[in-house]
Amino acid sequence: MPSSVALTVARYRPERESEPTFQTYEIPFRKDWVVLDALNHVKDSLDGSLSFRWSCRMGVCGSCGMKVNGTPKLTCATFLSDYLPGPIRVEPLDYFPVVRDLVVDLTDFMRKLKQVKPWIIRKEEKAPGEGEYLQTPDQLDTYKQFSMCINCMLCYSACPIYGLEPSFIGPAAIALAQRYNMDSRDEGAAERLKILSEHDGIWQCTFVGECTKVCPKHVDPAGAIQQYKLTGATNWVKSLLLPWGTR
Amino acid sequence: MERITPLLWLLFSAGGTVAALLFPVHFFLTGLAFPLGWLEAPSHESLNRLLTHPVTRLYLFILISLPLFHWAHRFRYTLYDGLQLKHLTVLIAVLCYGAALAGTAMAAYLLWNIS
Amino acid sequence: MSAEPHYTLYHPRWYRRRVSVWWWLQKRSYTGFVLRELTSIFVAFFAVVYLWQLRALTQGPEAYEQFLARLTTPLFLALDTVAFLFVLFHAITWFNLTPKAMVVRWRGKRVPDWLILGLNYAAWLVLSGAVAFVLLRG
Numbered sequence: 001m002p003s004s005v006a007l008t009v010a011r012y013r014p015e016r017e018s019e020p021t022f023q024t025y026e027i028p029f030r031k032d033w034v035v036l037d038a039l040n041h042v043k044d045s046l047d048g049s050l051s052f053r054w055s056c057r058m059g060v061c062g063s064c065g066m067k068v069n070g071t072p073k074l075t076c077a078t079f080l081s082d083y084l085p086g087p088i089r090v091e092p093l094d095y096f097p098v099v100r101d102l103v104v105d106l107t108d109f110m111r112k113l114k115q116v117k118p119w120i121i122r123k124e125e126k127a128p129g130e131g132e133y134l135q136t137p138d139q140l141d142t143y144k145q146f147s148m149c150i151n152c153m154l155c156y157s158a159c160p161i162y163g164l165e166p167s168f169i170g171p172a173a174i175a176l177a178q179r180y181n182m183d184s185r186d187e188g189a190a191e192r193l194k195i196l197s198e199h200d201g202i203w204q205c206t207f208v209g210e211c212t213k214v215c216p217k218h219v220d221p222a223g224a225i226q227q228y229k230l231t232g233a234t235n236w237v238k239s240l241l242l243p244w245g246t247r
Numbered sequence: 248m249e250r251i252t253p254l255l256w257l258l259f260s261a262g263g264t265v266a267a268l269l270f271p272v273h274f275f276l277t278g279l280a281f282p283l284g285w286l287e288a289p290s291h292e293s294l295n296r297l298l299t300h301p302v303t304r305l306y307l308f309i310l311i312s313l314p315l316f317h318w319a320h321r322f323r324y325t326l327y328d329g330l331q332l333k334h335l336t337v338l339i340a341v342l343c344y345g346a347a348l349a350g351t352a353m354a355a356y357l358l359w360n361i362s
Numbered sequence: 363m364s365a366e367p368h369y370t371l372y373h374p375r376w377y378r379r380r381v382s383v384w385w386w387l388q389k390r391s392y393t394g395f396v397l398r399e400l401t402s403i404f405v406a407f408f409a410v411v412y413l414w415q416l417r418a419l420t421q422g423p424e425a426y427e428q429f430l431a432r433l434t435t436p437l438f439l440a441l442d443t444v445a446f447l448f449v450l451f452h453a454i455t456w457f458n459l460t461p462k463a464m465v466v467r468w469r470g471k472r473v474p475d476w477l478i479l480g481l482n483y484a485a486w487l488v489l490s491g492a493v494a495f496v497l498l499r500g
Contacts, residue, residue: 014374070389097376105376138470160392163381164328203252206324207459208395226463229256236253266405267456270449272490274408276497277415278442282434289497291423297496298419307416311409318406325399331383350413357416 005029005080006087007038009050012098020098023047024087035075035090036064039102052102059216062152066102067091072154072214093157095166109153112169115195116177121188139184146179146224148217155211155221167200171211171221174202178224181231197232205229255320255344262317269310304358312351319347401452404445457482 004026012020025046027038036054043050054064057076064075069089080088096104126133155171162168177196181189196202205225212222281288289297297303323343326332332339368375382388386396418429432438460482461475 012377014368014377018368018375020377094379095381097378099373099376136470141470141472142467160381160385160395161328163385164331197253199252203256206321206328206399207463208392209459210391210395212462213391220462223462223465226459227465230463233253233257233260237257262405263452263456266449267453268486268489269493270405270408271446271453271486272493273412274442274446274449276494278408278411278433278446279439282430282439282442286498288430291419291426294419294426307412311413311416314405314409318402318409321399321402322406325396325402329386329396329399331381350409354413354416357413357420361420 001031002029002085005038005084007035007042008087008089009039009042009102010089010091011050011101012092013049013100022089029080029084031079031081033080035066035068035073035078035080035088038080038088039075039090050102051100060150062150065093065152065154065157067093067157072157074152074154074216077216093153095157095159095163096153104153106153108166109151109156109170109172112173113151113176115169116173116192117188118176118180120180120183120186121191122185123187133185135184142184143179143182146175146182146219146221149176149179149219149221150217152216154214154216155219158210158214160208160210161204161206165200165204168204169196169201171205171225172219174205174228175219175221175224178228181228193232193235196228197236202229202232255316258313258316259320260317262313262315263321265309266314266317270314273310298361304361308351308354308358311354312347315347315350316344319343398451398455401448401455404448405452407441407445408449453486457486 006024007027008022008024010020011017011023025042027041027046030037036057039050039052040054043052052064052066052075054076055061056063059074059077062074065072066075067073067090068075068078069083070091072093075090090102092098092102092104096106096108099105149172151172153172156162159168159171162170174196177192180186181192202225205222207222207226209222212220215221276286280286298307320343323339326339327336370376386392415426415429418425433442457479461478464478466473466478
């Protein structure tokens with residue numbers, strides 16, 4: 001085990017450069033350290049000017065997504081020991097504008113997430129006195145996987161379609177829309193269909209499958225999108241054959 | 248164009264399934280085994296006999312037409328994404344689906360007019 | 363490298379990287395994806411070959427013999443070999459993706475992926491056998 005490892009970090013300081021550069025730091029190697037620990041060491045002891053996002057440091061908040069050696073990862077879940085002998089390259093997520101160093105702007109995703117209405121939509125809500133909405137374990141199983149999304153944006157960073165076509169609504173947004181479409185308590189599938197079946201909705205996806213590969217919570221957004229394509233297409237056929245019965 | 252995207256995707260899926268299930272065996276026989284003499288090719292008469300059945304003609308129509316639409320849809324997106332030819336998107340779509348339609352029409356014409 | 367900060371309307375200029383036209387060569391999985399998509403060309407190639415065979419059949423025995431002779435030329439044999447490999451690649455990747463795209467629920471539980479995959483390959487075998495039988499019995 002080496003005593004130290006090199007960390008090559010992307011820097012971007014708009015007040016003094018117009019293009020990102022790289023800066024290498026020699027950090028102590030600890031076998032239980034993750035990349036986030038290394039970055040925090042840099043910020044605490046070597047270079048306080050390094051900017052990056054992090055929060056829970058245990059893989060549930062989705063804040064610390066960055067590219068490690070070219071692959072989008074949660075830095076709180078990426079062990080230094082897997083990247084020996086180094087150097088380990090840390091860069092901001094692809095396809096999002098870089099604000100500073102390793103910080104990217106996520107406004108685009110936030111806007112798209114709102115568009116798919118990620119909440120239970122019902123025509124009539126039950127009054128609290130009437131009790132809960134009941135759901136069997138099998139009904140929960142149909143959407144549970146998609147509810148695991150922590151909005152970490154690794155999938156957007158892996159999706160080449162999102163890189164080529166920034167207006168593409170993207171894997172996480174569609175997976176979350178599916179999470180609600182498949183929820184037995186939800187009645188809003190028709191409302192979400194409108195935004196999802198637009199040109200920049202599900203039909204942009206060509207099932208590259210990279211999103212599912214990098215997802216740290218095993219949400220399988222690629223699967224969600226393909227399943228939704230089938231639903232969307234059958235709905236379309238139904239609306240064509242039975243125009244009066246569209247719900 | 249947008250309003251028929253679900254239809255184009257369904258054709259793409261159907262064509263892909265037909266191609267995946269049936270093309271390997273057909274291609275192996277027609278493209279390799281028969282020309283190389285590994286297996287005996289069916290004679291002109293036996294093929295014509297098969298063609299008299301309407302089921303054969305329907306089968307051949309599906310075998311030719313659906314994979315063409317599979318190619319059209321997939322290739323269109325490959326050009327659009329792979330080569331970033333966004334400004335030619337309408338032209339690409341017209342050429343791809345047009346070619347698939349032309350192949351389909353020709354197959355339909357040939358199969359319909361078999362005496 | 364300038365000393366002045368670049369400001370847009372409300373904040374310093376964000377850096378936006380342009381996606382290279384060679385994006386698909388930068389990662390092995392991207393290249394694999396593009397190869398998978400390119401299989402569609404060979405699928406279309408075979409559809410055209412079959413259309414051509416159909417036309418030759420309808421034009422009479424001489425035209426059909428000419429067609430068969432064409433297929434034995436080295437050019438076509440080479441083309442057919444390459445195309446066949448790509449069509450196989452299409453079939454395998456297509457079957458591997460089917461369980462993700464088609465979720466079948468049987469009595470409330472999701473049918474496992476390996477079963478869907480197995481059923482696809484079984485259908486492939488059965489259909490291939492049937493086609494071979496029809497074409498080889500003469």
